Amino acid sequence: MIVRTRIAPSPTGFPHIGTVYQALFDWAYAHRHQGQFIVRIEDTDQSRFVVGAEDKIYAALDWFGLGEDESPRKNGAFSPYKQSERLDIYKKYAEELVEKGYAYYCTKKPEELEILRQQKRVRKLPPVINEELRMQKHKKDSLSPGSYVIRMRIPDNERIIVNDGVRGEIVFDSNLIDDQVILKSDGFPTYHLAVVVDDYLMKITHILRGEEWINSTPKHILLYRFFGWEPPLFFHTSLLRNPDKTKMSKRHAHASVDWYKEQGYLPDAILNYLAHMAWRHPKETEIFSLDEFVQVFDFADMKAVGPAFDLKKLEWMNGEYLRATEINNLKLIIENYLKEYGKDSYELAKSKQNLFNASLPLIQERIKKLSEYWPMCSFFFTRPSSYELSMESYISSLKKTIEGLQNVSDWNAQVIGESMQKTCESLAAKKSDYFMMMRVAITGHKISPPLNESMELLGKDEVIDRLRLICG
Numbered sequence: 001m002i003v004r005t006r007i008a009p010s011p012t013g014f015p016h017i018g019t020v021y022q023a024l025f026d027w028a029y030a031h032r033h034q035g036q037f038i039v040r041i042e043d044t045d046q047s048r049f050v051v052g053a054e055d056k057i058y059a060a061l062d063w064f065g066l067g068e069d070e071s072p073r074k075n076g077a078f079s080p081y082k083q084s085e086r087l088d089i090y091k092k093y094a095e096e097l098v099e100k101g102y103a104y105y106c107t108k109k110p111e112e113l114e115i116l117r118q119q120k121r122v123r124k125l126p127p128v129i130n131e132e133l134r135m136q137k138h139k140k141d142s143l144s145p146g147s148y149v150i151r152m153r154i155p156d157n158e159r160i161i162v163n164d165g166v167r168g169e170i171v172f173d174s175n176l177i178d179d180q181v182i183l184k185s186d187g188f189p190t191y192h193l194a195v196v197v198d199d200y201l202m203k204i205t206h207i208l209r210g211e212e213w214i215n216s217t218p219k220h221i222l223l224y225r226f227f228g229w230e231p232p233l234f235f236h237t238s239l240l241r242n243p244d245k246t247k248m249s250k251r252h253a254h255a256s257v258d259w260y261k262e263q264g265y266l267p268d269a270i271l272n273y274l275a276h277m278a279w280r281h282p283k284e285t286e287i288f289s290l291d292e293f294v295q296v297f298d299f300a301d302m303k304a305v306g307p308a309f310d311l312k313k314l315e316w317m318n319g320e321y322l323r324a325t326e327i328n329n330l331k332l333i334i335e336n337y338l339k340e341y342g343k344d345s346y347e348l349a350k351s352k353q354n355l356f357n358a359s360l361p362l363i364q365e366r367i368k369k370l371s372e373y374w375p376m377c378s379f380f381f382t383r384p385s386s387y388e389l390s391m392e393s394y395i396s397s398l399k400k401t402i403e404g405l406q407n408v409s410d411w412n413a414q415v416i417g418e419s420m421q422k423t424c425e426s427l428a429a430k431k432s433d434y435f436m437m438m439r440v441a442i443t444g445h446k447i448s449p450p451l452n453e454s455m456e457l458l459g460k461d462e463v464i465d466r467l468r469l470i471c472g
Helices: 017-032 053-064 087-100 110-122 130-134 191-201 211-227 257-263 267-278 290-296 311-323 327-341 343-351 353-363 370-380 392-406 413-426 431-443 451-458 460-471
Strands: 004-007 036-039 103-106 149-152 159-164 168-173 181-183 206-210 233-237
Touching: 004 017, 004 206, 017 036, 017 053, 017 206, 017 233, 017 257, 017 267, 017 290, 036 053, 053 257, 053 267, 087 103, 087 149, 087 181, 087 191, 087 211, 103 130, 149 211, 159 211, 159 233, 168 211, 181 191, 191 211, 206 211, 211 233, 257 370, 267 290, 267 311, 327 343, 327 353, 327 370, 343 353, 353 370, 353 451, 370 451, 392 413, 392 431, 392 460, 413 431, 413 451, 431 451, 431 460, 451 460
Parallel strands: 004 036, 206 233
Antiparallel strands: 103 149, 149 181, 159 168
């Protein structure tokens, strides 16, 4: 069997981190088994279509290095890969089910259906209205276009078994399942028909999707049976959840892939973190590459329940990746980040390239995100315009420090530190207070790159000028 996996995102807005979460496992499994990873665009809900959203999906996959083998932009043997271009196919299969007696035409309006369901609720019965709908006996020739939908006929009194690769056997009572609409009045399919037809025709072997689709799976199992097709293997993962356990929806900023780019997370670090959300490395390793993940990943090892999304843990992991990055690569990564998200900062850094290059080793051990570079290092390029301490009470100490630093002939971090140490002792000052004063005076902030090394980079004249500026 040739392994074929897929994701089927909808172009309804920004690319969701949950789409990347699913794509990671599908992509890795297909690559481990020398199979194919497919992207199919589910754009049948025209009311939610967003122009440009499809391109953003591809851009996100490319950023993460999860390129597909087949898609609307990479044509293959099973095109088209966009559902809006496959309407005739869905219509054909829906009408085939009607002919076989597994589906029927229905003209009931939504408001009529709600009345029927409410009547069931009043009688304390499940609001399943299949029997009432099946009483309609319509033939297509007697119906005007747009006046009907096609519903699949759910069998009565049946246990429908779903064998889930993550959760085991799940049993459903067919009497609690509505006769599902499979073709809408506008000629567009519902998800249930489209996903089954497309997955079969595109020879998808393994379906990985979120747990919210578990209750839809018995309907899909029935459709495979009605068509006489062998169903693929199903794997339902846990949803990505916020720290408060709520579902991570598009109303949350951190659900967007763009948010992670703007915050300065590395794609490899994000993938590493996402892998931990539903899977555990067989060696309990926390940091691993995408290539290593491909070599050891198996759907059978996935967990049914995942932890809440922990941005602090992701920050830590991102910091580990930044520390492991070769310094020349880190230079390019930060430059590209500044170029995209801080044009003025980028131009200033480029105008003082040597200073920018020299600052990187000082902050590599300290930053956790690319977005932290400029707030931490802007003082190298522009003098502080404000200070996180009130400097007026320190003027006499700063003047004494200037006297000591003026006598430093060999301007390097060690000698600078020794000079300040002597000044601190002569002032009988508390070390922590004195060096905090100096850090804020030079950088404007209480937290900064190493002070002595920063002063060495700035140069003697610049350091003394900054101290004099405060003293007036």
